[in-house]
Amino acid sequence: MRYRHSTFAQAASAPVGKATFRVPTRGGRPTLAAAIEPAFDTAVPPVFETAVEPALAAPVDRVPTASDGPVLAELQLDPELLTGPVEVTGITQVTHDVKTFELRAGWMPAVDFAPGQYVTMRITELGLERCYSISSAPFGTNIFTITVKRVPGGAVSTHLHDNVQVGDRLHVDGPYGLFSTSFHQAERHLFLSAGSGITPIMSMVRSLLARQGGLGTDIVFVHSASTPLDIIFRAELEQLAEVAGVSVTILCSRDSEVETWAGRRGRIDAATLAEVV
Numbered sequence: 001m002r003y004r005h006s007t008f009a010q011a012a013s014a015p016v017g018k019a020t021f022r023v024p025t026r027g028g029r030p031t032l033a034a035a036i037e038p039a040f041d042t043a044v045p046p047v048f049e050t051a052v053e054p055a056l057a058a059p060v061d062r063v064p065t066a067s068d069g070p071v072l073a074e075l076q077l078d079p080e081l082l083t084g085p086v087e088v089t090g091i092t093q094v095t096h097d098v099k100t101f102e103l104r105a106g107w108m109p110a111v112d113f114a115p116g117q118y119v120t121m122r123i124t125e126l127g128l129e130r131c132y133s134i135s136s137a138p139f140g141t142n143i144f145t146i147t148v149k150r151v152p153g154g155a156v157s158t159h160l161h162d163n164v165q166v167g168d169r170l171h172v173d174g175p176y177g178l179f180s181t182s183f184h185q186a187e188r189h190l191f192l193s194a195g196s197g198i199t200p201i202m203s204m205v206r207s208l209l210a211r212q213g214g215l216g217t218d219i220v221f222v223h224s225a226s227t228p229l230d231i232i233f234r235a236e237l238e239q240l241a242e243v244a245g246v247s248v249t250i251l252c253s254r255d256s257e258v259e260t261w262a263g264r265r266g267r268i269d270a271a272t273l274a275e276v277v
């Protein structure tokens with residue numbers, strides 16, 4: 001797994017034709033992201049229209065070669081980088097306003113990322129991109145998940161919730177980020193999250209439990225949600241609370257219309273931490 005700095009913040013000011021802070025790929029050949037990013041901020045990006053759309057429509061279960069023609073040859077998909085068109089293979093309603101999207105990176109034998117990292121999702125028809133943490137753990141397949149909360153009035157989250165269906169193709173670029181247990185190794189872990197901030201934490205917790213096989217686990221996980229209906233991954237959190245070496249505390253700010261919260265109330269504060277850690 002290669003760590004790359006995100007080009008997102010620098011893209012607007014980057015000189016055309018140059019992708020900033022990107023670690024070169026083997027042999028210096030361009031990645032798909034390097035080819036399209038400089039053009040992404042222009043109103044009618046010619047590279048975007050001519051180069052990206054054919055790549056999205058092309059088969060992706062193998063790495064394109066020169067025999068695929070000039071467009072695909074230029075935009076070779078790197079089997080080690082999570083950058084390219086992914087297929088939506090499953091959609092799960094997690095809470096009333098949160099969905100998990102299962103995505104398949106067909107050009108990779110196994111998706112390579114550190115738990116806690118994120119991808120940048122490009123929605124070509126909107127000309128927008130947003131970051132989403134990978135909520136699954138790296139389990140050696142080419143399928144991974146993102147978990148998206150619908151933001152009222154939000155362009156991309158609303159599009160993902162209302163328009164994206166199984167079988168659709170989306171474009172991701174990544175993985176990015178250093179917020180990962182892989183980069184901050186420890187014997188004991190304290191995870192604090194609120195709302196949709198739980199997504200990278202779940203990736204890390206799932207990964208830690210799988211790798212350690214439950215042996216020597218020392219995890220304290222405190223999560224805060226608005227109401228019981230808003231607890232993302234609630235069933236899994238309740239199961240986690242039963243695992244030896246894992247302590248899970250869920251706080252809700254208020255009751256939902258259908259459930260009075262019997263657990264801790266309020267938001268995560270020093271008093272809560274002093275008690276549960």
Ligand SMILES: Cc1cc2nc3c(=O)[nH]c(=O)nc-3n(C[C@H](O)[C@H](O)[C@H](O)COP(=O)(O)OP(=O)(O)OC[C@H]3O[C@@H](n4cnc5c(N)ncnc54)[C@H](O)[C@@H]3O)c2cc1C
Pocket residue numbers: 118130131132133134146147148149150151152153154155156157158196199200
């Ligand atoms: C590293 C990282 C990881 C992330 N991981 C996740 C994740 O795992 N899950 C997740 O759900 N989210 C995640 N996010 C947040 C995600 O990237 C988006 O910000 C989120 O989905 C909202 O995007 P949107 O396009 O739907 O909303 P936007 O269109 O960006 O709008 C956001 C809000 O601003 C308001 N707004 C928009 N334009 C205007 C305007 N002109 N004037 C006033 N108000 C306006 C909208 O009504 C909305 O309420 C992550 C963000 C980062 C940076």
